[in-house]
Amino acid sequence: MNPSLTDIPTLSRRGLLQFSLGASAFLVTVGLGASLSGCSPSQPASGLTALRNSDLAFLRAVIPVTLNGAVAAEKIPAATAATLQNLDISLAHLSPAMLKLTRQLFDVLTLGITRGPLTGVWGSWENANADDIQKFLERWENSALDLLRQGHSSLLQMVMMAWYSRAEAWAHCGYPGPPKI
């Protein structure tokens, strides 16, 4: 028989699986606890339909990093605000089930008890620098946990789509816009 990874206890399929399940259970428990204790109010932030205040600090930190290179530095604040606006509209049109999952993702990213261990960002998002955020995104992309890899891909997709839906984004990608009918 060929030796295989399963011969190494720490890398055994079973070990990884248990780790994943344990971590998922942990996340669910934390999410549930947070919801029950009112740590993550589901009230939208003022002027918005779906995004909550707790989501905004995180997104305001992450969006500039994702748009870096596509938007001139002096335009980043305006582009971030525009991205948030579009993101809010698209979240407001998700099915309740998908909005709930998205909010759980934001909860995991913003609640102190999960943020530090899972993102490596131990302070508040407002104080995280671009390097911390870059590292967090890379860590999630390459995580052994499905949940984090899924979170990474959902987060990037929703942010990038929100920005590139905006006419201000089109000059960078050489899109002249839709034809006039």
Place this chain on the structure above:
Amino acid sequence: MPVLDPFREGLARGWTTYNGAQLTQDLPLEADVAIIGSGAGGGTTAEILSAAGYKVVLIEEGPLKTSHDFKLLEDQAYTSLYQEGLGRMSKDGAITILQGRAVGGTTLINWTSCFRTPNQTLDHWATEHNVKGHSPAEMAPWFEQMERRLGVAPWLVPPNANNDVIRKGCEQLGYSWHVIPRNVRGCWNLGYCGMGCPTNAKQSMLVTTIPATLDKGGALLYLARAERLMIKNDAVVSLECLAMDERCVAPTGRHVTVKARHYVLAGGGINSPALLLRSEAPDPHERLGKRTFLHLVNMSAGQFDEVINPFYGAPQSIYSDHFQWQDGATGKMSYKLEVPPLHPALAAALLGGFGSENAEHMAQLPHTHAMLALMRDGFHPDSSGGNVQLRSDGTPVLDYAVSPYAWDGLRRAFHSMAEIQFAGGARAVMPMHSDAGYVKTLAQARTLIDGLDLALYRTRLGSAHVMGGCAMGEDPKSAVTDSLGRHHQLSNLSIHDGSLFPTSIGANPQLSVYGLTAQLATALAERLKKS
């Protein structure tokens, strides 16, 4: 000259329509036939039954949007015209599922590609799935009828540069390629089929069968979710619908109760089996929602020196079936090659990454082409599709596992696409996978693809065709309906949509749905006369 909006004109002439969002009280409706879903299957069935003299009511969960509303903007289209506001995904979040949700269903937002069901697929259903009466010869007249009805013809305008890559690459390699037939009349070649046709050139249900139904006195109820069939003594006695708000997100609290002699379920894959599951319809052999197929899709990007402008021009006009039947119907996972249009938001998500990496890719968008491979799932024992499940709120989600058999097909498809892209003139190619960047030679691409960790989330997977979940077939042990779409256990319920397919189609399925449901609706009209 402004484009006419025939749907608005019809409304002005006094068509009977009900907007669920605006109901101020509960609404009872009666008809000879209640048709749930206004896409390819529901629209076709409605036109045929109303022409035969039956009073039909068409019930659509999504909003009514007409050419006047289509502004060719991705965000507006995605939030208003797609299931779950473009949020529909497989249960594990690894596969994005694009499905329409508006009056006209997916026909409103599809890319207009029309293929008859391949003979190999029809033969496979007959031999493996106990399907009767759908041989290629028996189906041909129905495809002809619907091709005439919807103006289906090969696209005679030169393909846009994005599609032309398939032609050039395949010519160079000696692979077969063909022109795609499209359901359009007077198409302006704009490229926005996925956001609703602003010129009414696309012969979707919105501008064809639904107006014909309403002209015959049929009724249309929209922004109403078919929540539950009330079942008594092996028959449906009524349909309970929840009126939805204008966003189609939350029920308003108003109810619509529809009573009819006969009920036709045409909500498409995922939604049709879900309604039966919610209704606790008889399912003695646990077939409901099983064997749901996706034509799982992977993609490859190519950069060219010349301008491609992948956002303009008819989105799909050239395809290659070179790899589709090489190994027979039941061999290794096989695929059809086509291209997707690339508008900025979709492109940004597909090209992946963030920051400077994504910015560099996006800066090249006018010089970027993309190719896609549709996996023909459901023909092999290792490709048994997914299962539709209900979430705690009663809405459906598809649990779809990607088998090693499917991953093998996806890897070979990455190879085929890169080969054709380089042969078609690409200066660089990138498989759409988070570990891949652009590489400059086919040899580099082959090494890259062979080494890719083909795992969920790293591989960008999509689907635009949901099929199966209410399979047809003569044996109730393996099928939900018989070959005429008659529910095996419920006497006055038929299913007329893509959920009937016992496997995936192996081609964009709209014409398969039109042809099949035209045949089934014509037979139903005859049966209703006798009963």
